[in-house]
Amino acid sequence: MAELINLQILNRLLGWAGVDLPPSHLAGAVLAALVHGVILLGIVAVAAMFFIWAERKVAGRIQDRLGPTRVGGRFGWLQALADGIKLLSKEDVRPREADALLFRCAPYVSFAASFTAYLALPFSDGWVAQHINSAVFFILAVLGLEVFGVILAGYASGSKWSLFGAMRESAQVVSYEVPLGLCVVVPVFICGTMNLVTIGNMQTGWLTNWLVFHDPFTFAVFWVYFTCAIASVNRAPFDLAEAESELVAGFHTEYSGMRWCYFFMAEYGSMLLVSGLATILFFGGWHGPVPVFDMLGWSSMGGVLQYVAELAGAANFLIKAVVGVTVMIWVRWTLPRLRIDQVMTTCLKYCTPLAAVCFLGALGWQTGMFGLAAGPLWSPNQLMAVKQRGEYRESWVLKAEAAAAAEGSAAQAGRPAASGDRDEPDVSGETEPARSSATGAVGSPLSRKGGVG
Amino acid sequence: MASHLGDPRVVEFDVRTDEMLINMGPQHPSTHGVLRLALRTDGEIVSEATPHIGYLHRCAEKIGENLSHRQYIPYTDRMDYLAAMNMNLGWALVVEKLLKHEVPERGRHLRVLMAELNRIASHLVAMGTYGLDLGSFTPFLYAFRERERILDLFEEVCGARLTYSYITPGGATGDLTEGWLEKCEAFLDQLAPVIEEYHTLLTSNAVFIRRTAGIGVLSAEMAIDYGTSGPVLRGSGVDYDLRRDGDPWYTGLYRDYKYEVIVQKDGHYPKDRDYPPVPAEAVLGDSWHRFYVRMLEVVQSVELVRQAMERYRAAKGDCGAPLKLTQRLPKGEAYLETEAPRGQMGFFLVADGNAIPWRVRVRSSSFCNLSITHEVCRGCLIADVPAVIGSLDIVMGEIDR
Numbered sequence: 001m002a003e004l005i006n007l008q009i010l011n012r013l014l015g016w017a018g019v020d021l022p023p024s025h026l027a028g029a030v031l032a033a034l035v036h037g038v039i040l041l042g043i044v045a046v047a048a049m050f051f052i053w054a055e056r057k058v059a060g061r062i063q064d065r066l067g068p069t070r071v072g073g074r075f076g077w078l079q080a081l082a083d084g085i086k087l088l089s090k091e092d093v094r095p096r097e098a099d100a101l102l103f104r105c106a107p108y109v110s111f112a113a114s115f116t117a118y119l120a121l122p123f124s125d126g127w128v129a130q131h132i133n134s135a136v137f138f139i140l141a142v143l144g145l146e147v148f149g150v151i152l153a154g155y156a157s158g159s160k161w162s163l164f165g166a167m168r169e170s171a172q173v174v175s176y177e178v179p180l181g182l183c184v185v186v187p188v189f190i191c192g193t194m195n196l197v198t199i200g201n202m203q204t205g206w207l208t209n210w211l212v213f214h215d216p217f218t219f220a221v222f223w224v225y226f227t228c229a230i231a232s233v234n235r236a237p238f239d240l241a242e243a244e245s246e247l248v249a250g251f252h253t254e255y256s257g258m259r260w261c262y263f264f265m266a267e268y269g270s271m272l273l274v275s276g277l278a279t280i281l282f283f284g285g286w287h288g289p290v291p292v293f294d295m296l297g298w299s300s301m302g303g304v305l306q307y308v309a310e311l312a313g314a315a316n317f318l319i320k321a322v323v324g325v326t327v328m329i330w331v332r333w334t335l336p337r338l339r340i341d342q343v344m345t346t347c348l349k350y351c352t353p354l355a356a357v358c359f360l361g362a363l364g365w366q367t368g369m370f371g372l373a374a375g376p377l378w379s380p381n382q383l384m385a386v387k388q389r390g391e392y393r394e395s396w397v398l399k400a401e402a403a404a405a406a407e408g409s410a411a412q413a414g415r416p417a418a419s420g421d422r423d424e425p426d427v428s429g430e431t432e433p434a435r436s437s438a439t440g441a442v443g444s445p446l447s448r449k450g451g452v453g
Numbered sequence: 454m455a456s457h458l459g460d461p462r463v464v465e466f467d468v469r470t471d472e473m474l475i476n477m478g479p480q481h482p483s484t485h486g487v488l489r490l491a492l493r494t495d496g497e498i499v500s501e502a503t504p505h506i507g508y509l510h511r512c513a514e515k516i517g518e519n520l521s522h523r524q525y526i527p528y529t530d531r532m533d534y535l536a537a538m539n540m541n542l543g544w545a546l547v548v549e550k551l552l553k554h555e556v557p558e559r560g561r562h563l564r565v566l567m568a569e570l571n572r573i574a575s576h577l578v579a580m581g582t583y584g585l586d587l588g589s590f591t592p593f594l595y596a597f598r599e600r601e602r603i604l605d606l607f608e609e610v611c612g613a614r615l616t617y618s619y620i621t622p623g624g625a626t627g628d629l630t631e632g633w634l635e636k637c638e639a640f641l642d643q644l645a646p647v648i649e650e651y652h653t654l655l656t657s658n659a660v661f662i663r664r665t666a667g668i669g670v671l672s673a674e675m676a677i678d679y680g681t682s683g684p685v686l687r688g689s690g691v692d693y694d695l696r697r698d699g700d701p702w703y704t705g706l707y708r709d710y711k712y713e714v715i716v717q718k719d720g721h722y723p724k725d726r727d728y729p730p731v732p733a734e735a736v737l738g739d740s741w742h743r744f745y746v747r748m749l750e751v752v753q754s755v756e757l758v759r760q761a762m763e764r765y766r767a768a769k770g771d772c773g774a775p776l777k778l779t780q781r782l783p784k785g786e787a788y789l790e791t792e793a794p795r796g797q798m799g800f801f802l803v804a805d806g807n808a809i810p811w812r813v814r815v816r817s818s819s820f821c822n823l824s825i826t827h828e829v830c831r832g833c834l835i836a837d838v839p840a841v842i843g844s845l846d847i848v849m850g851e852i853d854r
Contacts, residue, residue: 063594160475164835167496236588237660245483245586246836336660337588339836340497 036129040118048268049080054322055268055329062333090257097158098254106156107255107262110149114269117142121276122197124286124314125299135196136188139277140181143232146270147173150234150241153263154251165250168340169234169241175347176231176238182355183225186218186362187211187281196277200285207289208380212282215379217361222282224355226324229274231347233267236332240340275324276317283320286313472500479508483586483839486849490826490842494835502830502838504823509853517813522548522622522802523778525813530616532798532815533851535578538571538607539793541620547800548622548776550702551787559765560624560772565706566761567607567620569754570637573644574603575794576747576754579846583744584655586843587664592654599647602640609633622780624773634762641755648752656748657729665741666734669829669841673738679828680821683796684750685845687716688743695792703791710760715749717742722749740844747846750794779808786812795819795846815854819847 053068056079060067072078094103120135122128132138147169154166190211191199203209212222231238242250252263279285293299293309300306338346364370365377478489487508493501513532517525522544529540542564549556556564581596604614609630611619619625655661671681676689686693694714696707713723717737722745735741782804790799796818803812822845830838 059590063591064598065594160473164497239588240836243588243836245588245839248481333591334654335589336584336655336658336664337836338660339664339834341834342663 036119040129041115043123044115044118044269044272045265047272048265049084051268051271051325051329052080052083052264053077054326055332058326058329059333062330084261087257087261092257092259093254095158095254099156099158102152102156103158103254104259106149106153107259107266108149109152110146110266111262111269113142113145113149114266114273117273118269120196121273122200122280122285123317124310125201126197127310127314128197131197132195134194136184136194136199136277136281139196139273140184143270143273144173144177146266149263149266150251153255154241157251157254159254161248161253162251164247165241165243165253168243168247169251171340172231172234172238172240172343172347175344176228176351179224179347179351179355180228180232182352182359183221183228184277184281186221186355186359190214190218190362190366196280196285200280200287203284203287204294205287205291207284209287210282210284213380215362215365215377217358217365218282221355221358221362222278224351224358225278225282226327228347228351229278230328230331231343233270233274233328235267235271235328237335237338238343239332239337240343243337245337271325271328272321275328276321278324279317279320286310286317288312288316477838484842485582485847488823488842488847488849488852490838492835492838497834497836499830499833499835499838502827504826506820506823506849506852509849511854513854514813514815517810519809521778521808522780522782522810523776525810526618526621527616529800530618531850532817532854533575533793533795533819533848534615535848536571536575536794537615537617538567538620539575539791539798541617542568543789543791543793543798543800545620545622546703546791547787547789547802548782550700550789551782551785551802551804552622552776552780554623554776556624556773557768557770559768559770561706562761562765562768563625563629563772564620565710566637566758566765567610567625568706569757569761570603570606572754572794573751573758574600576751577603579747579794580651580655580744580751583843583846586839587661589655589661592651595647595650595654599644602643606633606637606640609636621775623776624771626775628772629765634766637758637762641758644755648748651748652729656745657732662732662734662741664836664840665744665844666732666739667736668740668833668837669844670736671738671825671829675825675828676738679825681796681825682818682821683792683794684715684743684746685796685822685825687714688746688844689738690717690742692716692718695790695797699792700789702789709764710757712753712757715746715753740840743844743846781806781808782810790816793818795848795851796822798851817851817854819845819849820852823847823852 053076057067057075068076068079070076071082094100117139119129120132120138122135128135150169151166154162154164154169157163187199188194191202193199193202199211203211207213211218213219234241240250241247242252244250247253252260255263293312296309298305298309299313301309365379368375368377473494475492475494476489477492478484479487484490489505489508491501491503491505492499511531513528516528520528526541526544529544530537532540545564548554577596577600581593584590584592584596607617607619608614610633611617611626613619619627671685671689673689673691676686676691681689682693682695692714694716695703696712697704697714715723717731722731731745732741735745782802784804784806786801786803788799788801790797792798797816798818799816801812801814801816802810805811823842825845826842829841833841
């Protein structure tokens with residue numbers, strides 16, 4: 001598991017620049033955090049702009065027209081940038097009736113929540129800003145905060161239409177959060193971890209190894225997840241909070257210029273986020289359908305080749321996530337909008353039981369239908385797996401296992417406590433049994449401690 | 454008596470909700486122009502919807518009393534600006550009725566051709582904007598793609614794309630141009646398969662059905678009581694179409710044409726026309742049926758246009774010259790209603806012997822159709838209000854005049 005950038009790499013870069021920081025120096029940690037933050041902001045903001053452009057192009061194709069064609073060459077590449085500049089130059093209007101503070105900060109709540117969630121989203125094997133063992137939980141929790149920006153905006157605008165938008169949003173959030181959570185739980189318990197990097201790595205190998213093909217229930221639950229994900233990012237047919245034909249513009253009726261733009265950056269950011277999450281949870285994350293780099297051996301080679309493999313993985317991940325976003329765009333320009341009671345019916349009456357059944361079904365599949373069969377039922381995962389799932393565990397499990405193994409071997413074999421020629425601690429725990437048994441001595445507590453290292 | 458928290462009255466007071474009065478319009482994306490609806494709502498539930506009109510009032514009737522009958526034609530264009538040909542036709546017919554002036558055979562078929570072509574264009578806009586009202590943007594663009602072809606055809610004939618002033622008392626401002634009929638034929642051939650697309654996008658779309666079926670149900674009795682007309686009336690199952698049941702002066706236009714009134718009789722629409730099938734959720738008189746009647750009328754108008762082209766080709770002579778500007782109108786009055794795309798469009802004309810009418814009054818179909826709003830919107834959700842208003846297909850220019 002390699003990092004896109006970490007303290008060691010940063011220190012090396014700084015070393016080239018002539019600055020020498022000790023590894024645990026606070027400034028180094030802050031610098032690393034800043035670099036991560038800037039990279040993330042850059043990637044997500046560019047992605048949001050790309051999707052705004054893509055939305056207009058895809059909508060154009062669907063509607064039998066061209067979409068943007070002028071700004072930035074033939075395909076209107078720079079349309080989103082031009083839009084951004086236009087929005088920047090607009091007057092920042094605040095209605096007199098609005099609650100000044102809340103009105104001003106609402107877009108930032110949405111924006112910050114949407115972008116913060118990226119902290120825990122890996123783009124490739126280990127390419128994640130912050131390794132969080134409960135990354136799935138973190139993302140869902142932070143994404144849930146995005147809604148507060150919408151509700152806040154609706155409440156603070158001092159407009160009745162905005163208030164309706166906020167009311168609808170809060171009604172919607174209670175209906176989609178439940179099935180969304182249930183859907184996400186399924187891949188989590190199959191993998192036995194909430195660490196997204198580990199979940200991604202567990203799907204190494206051929207595309208049959210992707211969790212969506214694990215069993216019929218995970219396949220079904222993916223569609224439930226996708227439906228709820230569309231609802232969670234307020235996209236048509238679930239865009240009730242803005243519902244331009246009913247509520248003028250819903251929660252952002254009174255917003256203009258950059259503040260309005262922030263809501264949209266948040267929306268497009270979340271779109272990529274939820275489809276990125278779907279990619280990792282169901283579609284193998286950064287693993288392509290054919291494990292080319294595993295076959296070549298590059299993905300565990302270290303050095304530049306591994307870096308190339310990981311870069312290809314990131315491309316893989318982004319392509320899959322962009323396909324997810326494109327489907328969302330496609331849905332938006334095809335379907336009429338549902339009514340609020342129909343959204344709640346869809347989420348609570350259909351999606352929740354469906355997700356619950358899939359949860360139970362997947363659980364049964366894993367346990368051989370609750371112990372009736374000998375082991376887990378057959379799944380396409382066994383077809384062409386490159387590595388066994390069990391080889392991937394969270395870092396703390398690996399550490400504990402290594403420790404236990406070291407302890408076990410130390411207890412079994414020990415080390416020559418009296419001899420001074422082997423004083424370095426044995427981290428790997430791969431002591432040769434033959435030699436250990438030859439020495440036959442019992443390890444001292446001190447050396448055992450060193451073994452844990 | 455001191456109140457305490459356990460007192461049920463206190464609790465009741467705490468959870469009491471207020472009704473909210475909100476203005477939908479006159480600047481609102483889905484009120485089709487400048488309609489203003491005063492909604493009284495309890496949360497999302499509308500308890501009262503009162504339409505307020507008059508934001509587009511341009512004194513068209515009064516202007517009619519200061520212009521000669523031919524000069525008034527451009528003002529009729531601007532009443533129902535989506536079906537200007539039908540407006541021209543209504544005015545031309547009422548003037549001709551007063552004058553007892555018959556247009557030549559060829560002119561009659563030309564008028565049917567134009568009126569039905571404009572009906573297609575108007576219903577396409579109705580379909581597209583209804584999609585917009587329900588949050589689906591794409592059908593609108595599709596509808597405009599086809600409407601554009603019709604506008605091109607009109608442009609070739611009269612030079613205008615929206616306000617044609619083409620059909621005038623006495624005939625039309627000009628005959629069809631060379632090769633126009635072939636272009637029209639080509640357009641009709643292209644339109645037929647595209648209607649299927651509209652059906653898949655809207656009519657038979659599950660979400661669309663859920664949004665419109667059973668919403669804004671207008672019973673046949675109520676539809677008649679409120680004087681609704683056109684697809685709104687026929688959507689409620691009332692078999693009434695002025696092209697068949699109207700004034701002889703008007704039905705004479707269609708006297709040898711083959712067509713059926715689009716209305717549900719004994720639970721069925723006319724044969725071979727009920728594609729796609731009526732969903733189980735739909736109730737006669739709801740928004741879905743009003744929309745469906747319009748879609749079927751498009752198909753029917755296509756057939757009428759084909760018939761008109763055939764007869765136009767066969768007819769000899771010219772299509773009638775416009776009356777002179779100073780042509781005096783005989784003393785008397787005339788009233789004539791025509792079946793415009795939105796329903797009965799009536800023109801009332803009183804003349805005192807001058808070329809300038811003494812009185813002009815207009816009976817607007819959208820006006821009556823809109824009047825059912827407060828009846829059918831009671832108790833529905835806010836999201837249903839655009840769904841109902843859109844299914845009425847109002848044009849404010851015609852309501853306010």
